[in-house]
Amino acid sequence: MKFYMPVRVFDEKDCVKAHAKDIAAFGKKALIVTGRKSAFENGSFDDVTQTLKDTDTEYLVFSAVEENPSVETVFAAKERYENEGIDFVIGIGGGSPMDAAKAIALVLKHPETDPEYLYDNTKDPSALPVVCVPTTCGTGSEVTGVSVLTRHDKKTKISMVHKVFPKLALIDGKYLTGASHTLIVNSAVDALSHLYESVINAKVDDYVRMSAAAGLKLWAMIKPVLLGERDMTEEDRSILMRASALAGMSIAGSGTSLPHALSYVLTYDLSLAHGRAVGYFLPAFMAAAPAEQGNELLRYSGFEDADDLAAFIDKVFGKQDIPEAELDRTYDVVRNNAAKMKSASFEVDEKLLKDIVYDTYNRR
Numbered sequence: 001m002k003f004y005m006p007v008r009v010f011d012e013k014d015c016v017k018a019h020a021k022d023i024a025a026f027g028k029k030a031l032i033v034t035g036r037k038s039a040f041e042n043g044s045f046d047d048v049t050q051t052l053k054d055t056d057t058e059y060l061v062f063s064a065v066e067e068n069p070s071v072e073t074v075f076a077a078k079e080r081y082e083n084e085g086i087d088f089v090i091g092i093g094g095g096s097p098m099d100a101a102k103a104i105a106l107v108l109k110h111p112e113t114d115p116e117y118l119y120d121n122t123k124d125p126s127a128l129p130v131v132c133v134p135t136t137c138g139t140g141s142e143v144t145g146v147s148v149l150t151r152h153d154k155k156t157k158i159s160m161v162h163k164v165f166p167k168l169a170l171i172d173g174k175y176l177t178g179a180s181h182t183l184i185v186n187s188a189v190d191a192l193s194h195l196y197e198s199v200i201n202a203k204v205d206d207y208v209r210m211s212a213a214a215g216l217k218l219w220a221m222i223k224p225v226l227l228g229e230r231d232m233t234e235e236d237r238s239i240l241m242r243a244s245a246l247a248g249m250s251i252a253g254s255g256t257s258l259p260h261a262l263s264y265v266l267t268y269d270l271s272l273a274h275g276r277a278v279g280y281f282l283p284a285f286m287a288a289a290p291a292e293q294g295n296e297l298l299r300y301s302g303f304e305d306a307d308d309l310a311a312f313i314d315k316v317f318g319k320q321d322i323p324e325a326e327l328d329r330t331y332d333v334v335r336n337n338a339a340k341m342k343s344a345s346f347e348v349d350e351k352l353l354k355d356i357v358y359d360t361y362n363r364r
């Protein structure tokens with residue numbers, strides 16, 4: 001058993017400004033990696049750039065990260081900045097910019113890199129230092145080494161094999177202010193699935209159970225907000241970001257399982273938001289899990305059982321009609337992935353996988 005969480009985490013109001021010196025300690029020149037819009041609207045970009053100015057740290061900005069960033073985007077950034085003398089990378093935003101920041105930090109460190117490098121575990125995994133400033137509440141990427149990238153050649157998303165843990169995560173719930181209810185729900189369901197999948201996982205241990213239990217109990221406090229039963233407060237935003245970080249620590253300790261594996265095809269083919277695609281398979285996965293493993297997790301997160309979770313998913317996302325051909329492709333991709341078939345804590349054969357993909361939970 002091991003507990004490896006090498007990220008220095010600060011979770012507090014105005015933490016970017018409070019930790020200016022910690023950021024500046026990584027070097028003289030930063031590359032900021034972010035998406036096209038939200039970081040410029042929620043105050044996170046301004047806080048980071050002001051902090052860099054205050055510490056006389058130069059910076060360049062790569063703000064072309066798309067949703068579900070591709071390997072091509074990572075290499076476009078490499079070509080643009082490899083001769084700029086970048087010392088460290090700051091990822092600001094949701095999972096997409098943070099995951100891209102990790103991959104960019106890796107390829108900037110290795111000028112000889114080609115796209116195969118990302119998927120070759122015999123290569124050196126060292127990267128430039130990464131600082132993450134999350135502005136959504138689902139990915140947990142700020143505390144994991146994972147970078148999930150779109151592979152257009154394979155028509156799906158695949159994690160790069162190298163683990164690039166950020167050196168520093170600066171978590172501030174205020175960056176959720178102004179986020180749409182849809183984004184909050186998508187992110188929060190992603191975090192919930194990380195919490196479940198990390199425990200219903202072949203690699204679970206007591207340290208994962210510890211962080212997941214804490215995350216689930218925080219998550220349950222926000223459930224009424226997700227259902228639209230009350231407005232979100234400043235404290236809720238902090239709690240949800242913390243639940244998401246604890247969920248990230250949980251998957252860093254074990255991993256994700258079938259709902260994530262099954263979600264990637266739907267996201268690639270149907271442009272379904274990550275949380276929504278994962279949420280589609282989550283109730284069936286929890287129903288398939290042994291009761292002694294699943295029930296406690298459901299209870300911690302405020303659900304009576306898998307049916308109650310299914311009702312919640314329906315309420316927040318509405319009914320979803322996924323074409324049969326998509327489910328077929330999803331089933332095929334995961335059935336042929338031996339590692340994913342063994343990722344759950346219980347045995348999954350083709351029949352059970354079929355149940356999870358096609359069963360009544362998904363056709364409710």
Ligand SMILES: [Fe+2]
Binds near residue numbers: 138190194260274
């Ligand atoms: Fe996820």
